[in-house]
Amino acid sequence: MIVTDPAQPRARDVLWRFGPMVYGPTVLFALGEGAVIPLIPVIAAELGADLATAALVAAALVIGQLCGNIPGGWAVARIGERLTMTFAGILALGGVVALAFAPSLGVFALSIFLIGFCAAAFALARHSFMTTRVPYAFRARALSVLGGTWRLGMFIGPFVAAALLAIFGDEHAAIWFFGACIVATVLLVLLGPDPEKQVAPADPTMSEDTGEAVTGSIPTVERVGVFRTMWRYRRVLSTLGLAAASLAAVRSARQVVLPLWGVSIGLDAQTIALVVGVSGAIDFALFYASGQVMDRFGRLWAALPAMVLMGAGFLALSFTHDLAQSAMWFALFAAVLGVGNGLSSGILLTLGADAAPKADPAPFLGSWRTLTDGGGATAPLLVSAIAAASTLAVATGAMGVVAFLGAALFAVFVPRRSD
Incomplete structure (x- = not known):
């Protein structure tokens, strides 16, 4: 259909080249984090x-991600991907x-x-x-593999924890x-081949005749700050970004609700880790x-079914507590x-890459990820607030409603292909 036969070998070649220098460090980092995430509510x-x-302590992880995007975008634009990952x-x-070594709940939350x-x-x-390196024709697959490497770590990590x-x-x-995984990640980033030198940027004009929807301003080589980028691309960020x-x-609610649900129905830490691991598999x-x-x-054919299914899952789970x-x-x-x-693997990465300026995407991606991580940070806070005011079951059902509302937003705002 959209992908022609000549593009298929190219896709395979590029994906294989990305293996050790792009996907490898991501797997290691995710593996360690995946082992710790299910145990955060237990240790708390x-x-x-x-x-x-x-739930509030678990939310510290996504709140940290939210706060890290703007300085991360600044760092990538100025010192490059390799040094940013090392630091x-x-x-x-x-x-x-x-x-x-956290002696108290406050120190534990700050560390998270x-x-x-x-x-x-x-x-x-x-x-x-x-x-910047992957052509539009197989961008979603490349970014889904990147999301998949993260999921691999989240899948194996809970089993390792168990x-x-x-x-x-x-x-x-x-x-x-987790600490050992981070050490291995840093060593691989520092001692392995530098992907910024190994893979040339994709031709920015490649996407012009692919039917890609144009959003925001025309990309230029001008480097602008993250906040100016937010204003320049305010329309796409306030619609598709929402x-x-x-x-x-x-997604964030899923990571918090499942361990909390296990704790609330009396399961031990090992059983909770196994259930979360099967879900990750x-x-x-x-x-x-x-x-x-x-x-x-x-893009819509991945986003819409995923949101509907997760909404149904949260709503149904909310009725099973007792x-x-x-x-x-x-x-x-x-x-x-x-x-x-x-089913939604790579969709946030792909939509962000679709909308980003080709010449200097890091500031826009910092804005995009700040917005999406804002949604991720809000969900655990919402779960915590509703659980405190009512019950965990009500909070879980509320996230099902959020999922159905999100499905409606995707149906309206995801750009259609014009092939």
Whole structure:
């Protein structure tokens, strides 16, 4: 259809070249973070947090990501992807050490915030690189693979955490595993081939005759700040960006709600980690299919089904808390949410790359990721507030409503292909 036969070998060649220098560090970082995320509410509860406070502590991760995008965009535009990732990795390692020795809930939450801050800079560096190096014809597949490498870490990480818990009986073993992953990431970034020198930028004119919808101002070589970029691209950020933020909110709620739900129905940490891991496995299995759908049929065909499915999963889960088989329903709807999230793999990266100026995408991507991470940061706060005022079941149902509203926004604002 959209992708011609000559483009297919080129897509495979580029994706294979990206393996060790782009996807490898992402897998390592995500593997360590994936081992820790399911245990954040558990450790917070051990430090004295109730369910609502544990949700607030878990929200520190996405709040840190939100705050890290603007400095991350500044750093990538000025010192490049490699140095940005190196500095972010070193700073994240300091956050992991603080996490392991946190004497109080406040220090624990600040350490989570710092790790999220560094993760934002790391992710923005890779997003900017892929935006400038990958042609439009197979951009969605390349970015879905990037999202898939993150999902691979999120899939394997909880199983690693469960194994470490079984061996050592201490949640801190997963934290030290995260530290080892960060050390390996920094070494790979520093000692491996520099992707900025290995892969030439894609021709900016390649997308002109592909039917790509033009949004915002005409790209130029002028370098502008993140805040000026926000104003220049205010129309696309306030429409398509709002839809993307709703998807980020639903994804973030999934990461917080599932561990909290397990705690609230009385499951132990190892069982919660296993259920979250199975959900991540389903999520991971669908990442490349999502890119194929987006490249061949358009971005909407990935975004809309994903939002509807996750909305249905949250709403259905909200009615199962007090049932006799609550653990079974928890596992079932965690799997449903994994399917929905997997169907949207790479969509936020792809939509951001589509709308970004070709010559200097980092400031726009900083703005885009600030908006989407704002949605991600809002969701755990919303879950915490509703759970404190009512129940976790009501908060879970509310996120289902958000997902359905987001589906409507995507249906209106995602640009259609004009092939």
